[in-house]
Amino acid sequence: MAEGKYTQENIEMTEAQKKSQRARNIALALILAGFVILLYFGTQAKLGANILQRPL
Amino acid sequence: MTVESIREEDTAKLMSTAMPGDYYKLMKPRVMYLVIFTAFVGMLMAPGSIDPWLGFIAILCISIGAGASGALNMWYDSDIDRIMKRTEKRPIPVGQVQESEALTFGLLLSAFSVVTLGLLVNWLSAGLLAFTIFFYAVIYTMWLKRSTPQNIVIGGAAGAFPPVIGWAAMTGTITIESIVLFAIIFLWTPPHFWALALFRLKDYEVAEVPMMPNVQGEASTRLQTFVYSIAVGITGVLPAVIGFASLVYGAFALGLGAWFIWLGYKVWKKGSAENGYAHEKKLFGFSIIYLFAIFAALGTEAIIMRLVG
Numbered sequence: 001m002a003e004g005k006y007t008q009e010n011i012e013m014t015e016a017q018k019k020s021q022r023a024r025n026i027a028l029a030l031i032l033a034g035f036v037i038l039l040y041f042g043t044q045a046k047l048g049a050n051i052l053q054r055p056l
Numbered sequence: 057m058t059v060e061s062i063r064e065e066d067t068a069k070l071m072s073t074a075m076p077g078d079y080y081k082l083m084k085p086r087v088m089y090l091v092i093f094t095a096f097v098g099m100l101m102a103p104g105s106i107d108p109w110l111g112f113i114a115i116l117c118i119s120i121g122a123g124a125s126g127a128l129n130m131w132y133d134s135d136i137d138r139i140m141k142r143t144e145k146r147p148i149p150v151g152q153v154q155e156s157e158a159l160t161f162g163l164l165l166s167a168f169s170v171v172t173l174g175l176l177v178n179w180l181s182a183g184l185l186a187f188t189i190f191f192y193a194v195i196y197t198m199w200l201k202r203s204t205p206q207n208i209v210i211g212g213a214a215g216a217f218p219p220v221i222g223w224a225a226m227t228g229t230i231t232i233e234s235i236v237l238f239a240i241i242f243l244w245t246p247p248h249f250w251a252l253a254l255f256r257l258k259d260y261e262v263a264e265v266p267m268m269p270n271v272q273g274e275a276s277t278r279l280q281t282f283v284y285s286i287a288v289g290i291t292g293v294l295p296a297v298i299g300f301a302s303l304v305y306g307a308f309a310l311g312l313g314a315w316f317i318w319l320g321y322k323v324w325k326k327g328s329a330e331n332g333y334a335h336e337k338k339l340f341g342f343s344i345i346y347l348f349a350i351f352a353a354l355g356t357e358a359i360i361m362r363l364v365g
Contacts (some may be wrong), residue, residue: 013071020073028078035168038113042176045109 084122098222212245285320
């Protein structure tokens with residue numbers, strides 16, 4: 001029995017599994033992008049003009 | 057069949073076939089809509105203002121926090137969800153989502169929603185959101201639900217927190233006004249769920265969930281439903297009595313409350329399995345309309361006040 005025989009790479013995914021994995025990946029990418037936008041504009045809204053005030 | 061082939065087969069089975077929509081179902085969307093609505097009304101009624109983007113973030117975090125507690129509830133309750141008619145089609149019982157996925161999903165959403173709310177809005181609302189998730193997932197789901205017929209009475213607090221969180225997001229405070237909004241939902245929960253439990257008696261019995269009708273009997277539940285209906289009717293009017301809603305709202309709430317009490321009375325006096333639990337079903341249906349109408353009225357009035365004042 002070869003080492004690493006049961007790693008994920010050796011598993012043959014069914015079509016349904018491949019399709020759902022792809023859909024989950026896309027959804028996760030969109031959510032992460034949305035989260036970045038949310039934080040970016042949220043930080044600007046929260047800090048306002050203070051965003052430029054950085055002690056030198 | 058060799059050990060190798062069994063292992064490969066098992067590993068392949070472990071690979072999820074869940075679609076994004078299945079995760080969305082884990083968040084109990086209908087409960088989430090109610091949470092969004094009541095939290096939004098809490099924000100509208102609170103004094104002061106908030107940057108619209110931060111207001112949107114607050115609502116989003118509160119609704120995702122609610123969704124997280126829904127996912128944690130579905131993870132823990134998957135055993136009884138499988139045997140109850142009302143819940144047998146949820147993502148875990150039908151095999152769309154695995155239990156460990158639901159747990160991870162719930163914990164991640166909880167953490168992200170609380171931290172984001174804290175960093176971008178304020179830490180009081182974030183703390184309240186964290187407490188609400190803990191209360192629903194741990195106190196209600198893991199402890200009360202399967203151990204006492206008072207489960208939904210105490211557990212109802214989790215559903216009552218959203219307007220308080222919304223208020224806290226706007227003002228950074230908890231005041232008598234937000235406590236009244238809490239009380240309306242808190243007292244509304246028992247008659248709403250007991251009406252459901254009366255006509256879904258067998259479902260809860262099979263799952264061995266100690267709902268009031270199964271433990272103390274139908275007669276006692278009906279009486280308690282009526283008593284709580286009176287409490288709901290009175291509490292619904294309190295915003296006008298205290299003075300943070302108008303007399304027009306007061307009259308509206310009085311009418312709705314009177315009808316709630318009347319339906320509760322009918323459940324107490326005439327509710328029966330013989331007529332197919334018609335009165336219980338009527339109260340259950342009206343209870344949903346009641347809560348929606350009360351908060352819609354409060355929200356509409358708050359919008360008008362903001363536009364005029």
